[in-house]
Amino acid sequence: MANKEEKADEKQSSWKDFIYNPRTGEFIGRTASSWALIFLFYLVFYGFLAGMFSLTMWVMLQTLDDHTPRYRDRVANPGLMIRPKYLEIGFNRSIPQQYNKYVQHLESFLQLYNDSIQDANKQCTDGEYFEQDKAEEKQVCQFKRSWLRSCSGLADSTFGYSEGQPCILVKMNRVIGLRPRGDPHINCAAKRETPLQMQYFPTEGTLDKSYFPYYGKTLHANYVQPVVAVKLLLTEEDYNSELVIECKVEGTDLLNNDERDKFLGRVTFRVKVLK
Numbered sequence: 001m002a003n004k005e006e007k008a009d010e011k012q013s014s015w016k017d018f019i020y021n022p023r024t025g026e027f028i029g030r031t032a033s034s035w036a037l038i039f040l041f042y043l044v045f046y047g048f049l050a051g052m053f054s055l056t057m058w059v060m061l062q063t064l065d066d067h068t069p070r071y072r073d074r075v076a077n078p079g080l081m082i083r084p085k086y087l088e089i090g091f092n093r094s095i096p097q098q099y100n101k102y103v104q105h106l107e108s109f110l111q112l113y114n115d116s117i118q119d120a121n122k123q124c125t126d127g128e129y130f131e132q133d134k135a136e137e138k139q140v141c142q143f144k145r146s147w148l149r150s151c152s153g154l155a156d157s158t159f160g161y162s163e164g165q166p167c168i169l170v171k172m173n174r175v176i177g178l179r180p181r182g183d184p185h186i187n188c189a190a191k192r193e194t195p196l197q198m199q200y201f202p203t204e205g206t207l208d209k210s211y212f213p214y215y216g217k218t219l220h221a222n223y224v225q226p227v228v229a230v231k232l233l234l235t236e237e238d239y240n241s242e243l244v245i246e247c248k249v250e251g252t253d254l255l256n257n258d259e260r261d262k263f264l265g266r267v268t269f270r271v272k273v274l275k
C-alpha cells in the first residue's frame with residue numbers, strides 16, 4: 001500500500017516539476033528568458049511579414065488610377081447596342097398593346113436627355129474632342145432629345161410605331177478615354193437586295209467628337225452618350241415580312257467587322273411589322 005502511494009507521489013512531483021521546476025526556474029522546460037526570446041523572435045518575424053505585405057500592397061496601389069480600370073481588353077473598340085433593347089422587334093402597328101413595351105423602353109431611356117435636364121449641360125463645339133483637365137470634375141456636353149426630331153417621342157409619343165415606321169436608337173458603349181478618329185457615324189442597311197429607306201437623326205447619323213473622351217463614372221458623373229436615331233421608312237411591301245437590319249459605326253478607326261464578336265462596332269436586329 002505504502003509503496004503505491006510513494007510512486008504516485010513521485011509521478012505527481014515530476015509533473016509539477018515539468019510545469020514549474022523551482023530548482024532550475026524552468027517553466028514547461030524553458031527558462032523565462034528563453035521564453036521571452038522566443039516571443040520576441042516571433043513578434044519580429046510576423047511584424048516583418050506584415051510590413052512586407054503592406055509595403056508591396058501600397059506599391060501596387062500607387063500604380064493604379066482611381067478612375068480608369070487598369071486591365072481593359074479592346075480598349076478602343078466599343079460595341080453597339082440598340083434601344084429598345086430587343087434584338088427582335090415585332091408588332092402589329094394597329095395594336096398598341098403589342099408595341100407599348102418598345103415605346104415605354106424608349107421613353108425611359110430618353111428621360112436623361114430631356115431638354116430641361118440638358119439645358120444645364122455645356123454647349124460644345126462640334127467636330128472637336130472635348131478634352132478636359134485631369135483633376136477637376138468633368139463637364140458634360142449636352143445632347144437634347146428634341147434633336148432626334150420625329151424620333152424624339154415629343155411630337156409623336158409612339159416614336160413612329162403606330163404609323164408602322166418605327167424608330168430605333170443606336171448607341172455605342174462607353175469606353176473611357178476613347179477618341180474615335182475621322183468622322184464617326186452610324187450607317188444601317190437591310191440585309192436584302194433592295195435597299196430600305198431610312199432617316200437618321202442627327203442627320204448623317206453622326207456621333208460627334210465633342211462627346212469624346214469619356215472620363216469614367218466617378219469623374220464624369222452626368223455624362224450622356226451620343227445616340228443616333230434611325231427611322232425605318234417601311235413601305236407597303238415591307239410589312240408582314242421579317243427584315244434583318246445591320247448597323248455599323250463607320251468613317252473611323254473603330255473595328256466593325258470582327259469575325260468572332262458580332263457586337264464590336266456593329267449590331268444586327270430583326271424587325272417585323274404587321275399591318
Ligand SMILES: *[C@@H]1O[C@H](CO)[C@@H](O)[C@H](O)[C@H]1NC(C)=O
Nearest residue numbers: 110111112113114115116117
Ligand atoms: C422629361 O420631360 C417630360 C415632359 O417634357 C416630363 O414628363 C418628365 O417627367 C421629364 N423627366 C425628367 C426625368 O425630368
Ligand SMILES: *[C@@H]1O[C@H](CO)[C@@H](O)[C@H](O)[C@H]1NC(C)=O
Nearest residue numbers: 092093094095240273274275
Ligand atoms: C393587325 O391588327 C389588325 C387589327 O386588329 C388586324 O385587322 C390585322 O389582321 C392584324 N394583322 C395581322 C397581320 O395579323
